[in-house]
Amino acid sequence: MTSIGFLGLGTMGRGMIANLVTAGHDVTVWNRTPGRAEDLTGVRVATTIADAVQGREVVMICLSDDAAVRQVVLGADGVASAADPGTVVIDLSTISPDLSDEEAAAFATAGVPFLDAPVFGSKGEAASGGLWVVVGGPAETLERVRPVLDVVSETVHHMGPNGSGARMKLVGNLLVAAQLHALGESLALARSAGLDLSRVLEVLAVTDFRSPIFDGVGPMVLDGDYSTSFALRLMLKDARLIQEFAAQVGAPVPGVDLAEGTIAAAVDRGYGEENASALIKVIAERAGVDLST
Ligand SMILES: NC(=O)c1ccc[n+]([C@@H]2O[C@H](COP(=O)([O-])OP(=O)(O)OC[C@H]3O[C@@H](n4cnc5c(N)ncnc54)[C@H](OP(=O)(O)O)[C@@H]3O)[C@@H](O)[C@H]2O)c1
Numbered sequence: 389m390t391s392i393g394f395l396g397l398g399t400m401g402r403g404m405i406a407n408l409v410t411a412g413h414d415v416t417v418w419n420r421t422p423g424r425a426e427d428l429t430g431v432r433v434a435t436t437i438a439d440a441v442q443g444r445e446v447v448m449i450c451l452s453d454d455a456a457v458r459q460v461v462l463g464a465d466g467v468a469s470a471a472d473p474g475t476v477v478i479d480l481s482t483i484s485p486d487l488s489d490e491e492a493a494a495f496a497t498a499g500v501p502f503l504d505a506p507v508f509g510s511k512g513e514a515a516s517g518g519l520w521v522v523v524g525g526p527a528e529t530l531e532r533v534r535p536v537l538d539v540v541s542e543t544v545h546h547m548g549p550n551g552s553g554a555r556m557k558l559v560g561n562l563l564v565a566a567q568l569h570a571l572g573e574s575l576a577l578a579r580s581a582g583l584d585l586s587r588v589l590e591v592l593a594v595t596d597f598r599s600p601i602f603d604g605v606g607p608m609v610l611d612g613d614y615s616t617s618f619a620l621r622l623m624l625k626d627a628r629l630i631q632e633f634a635a636q637v638g639a640p641v642p643g644v645d646l647a648e649g650t651i652a653a654a655v656d657r658g659y660g661e662e663n664a665s666a667l668i669k670v671i672a673e674r675a676g677v678d679l680s681t
Contacts, residue, residue, distance in 0.1 A: 393440040396450040397424040403514025404540045438470040450480040468494040488554035501529040506557035511617035524552035565647040572668030576675035612680035614662040621660035
């Protein structure tokens with residue numbers, strides 16, 4: 389049993405926490421909005437970041453964005469100043485590589501082992517313990533916490549030194565954005581051409597261009613179901629992180645630029661709290677079609 393402090397009780401954190409508790413770990417949680425801890429079972433609830441962090445063997449962080457991590461990790465009384473040198477801190481949030489590097493530097497100064505470890509997968513994979521984790525940091529630090537990461541994930545990938553996980557996460561999310569945008573375009577084209585969208589999805593599910601994203605999102609689009617696993621507002625954040633990161637390393641990402649524009653338009657229309665797939669509603673609106681069957 390490992391004593392774990394977990395900060396961030398959002399969609400992803402809640403699923404991971406449930407699996408850590410089920411696996412027998414001693415979990416103490418903290419959240420900015422304390423009420424979100426009320427329906428969690430088997431955890432202790434800390435009222436301050438320091439209470440959640442001090443004396444734990446492992447601290448896991450899963451917050452929405454750079455602003456949240458800057459406040460909770462690097463702010464006064466944040467994790468970087470509260471954590472003991474005996475604790476391994478793991479940041480699972482999707483944030484900018486620059487901020488991830490700042491975190492790594494702050495923890496190095498404090499003598500606290502640190503991993504950036506963003507996750508692929510969504511609400512379902514968090515709930516089932518089937519995430520895919522991309523880790524940056526020293527191999528020996530990863531080995532210390534591998535049993536804990538194994539509880540929440542299907543696979544763990546050591547990408548290299550600190551910051552490599554944060555960078556890999558943006559490389560992967562480029563493909564998530566591209567696939568959702570392409571799915572929207574292909575469904576709108578198929579509908580405009582008079583094809584039966586159920587038959588279209590049947591083909592997408594078996595061909596050499598099939599994708600679990602198409603399998604998951606396609607039927608939901610036909611049902612008009614945009615219930616949230618991965619909020620569109622977070623996908624806009626990620627698209628902009630990819631653009632910034634790509635500009636820094638000098639790699640043009642015209643597909644991401646296009647997707648960012650569509651996502652921003654969807655957020656402007658008020659779809660930000662809906663699932664990331666709600667960007668498809670804008671593509672359909674522009675094509676003048678209704679994709680629901
Ligand atoms: N959902 C997915 O499918 C998915 C998949 C892979 C990766 N991710 C990434 O994982 C992270 C968490 O995603 P999620 O879907 O769990 O997000 P979420 O449901 O929106 O939860 C966000 C969490 O961050 C906290 N937070 C936001 N701003 C804060 C601030 N300024 N100070 C302190 N806490 C703050 C929220 O606290 P409150 O409760 O107080 O608002 C909440 O605990 C994000 O970086 C996301 O991009 C998500």
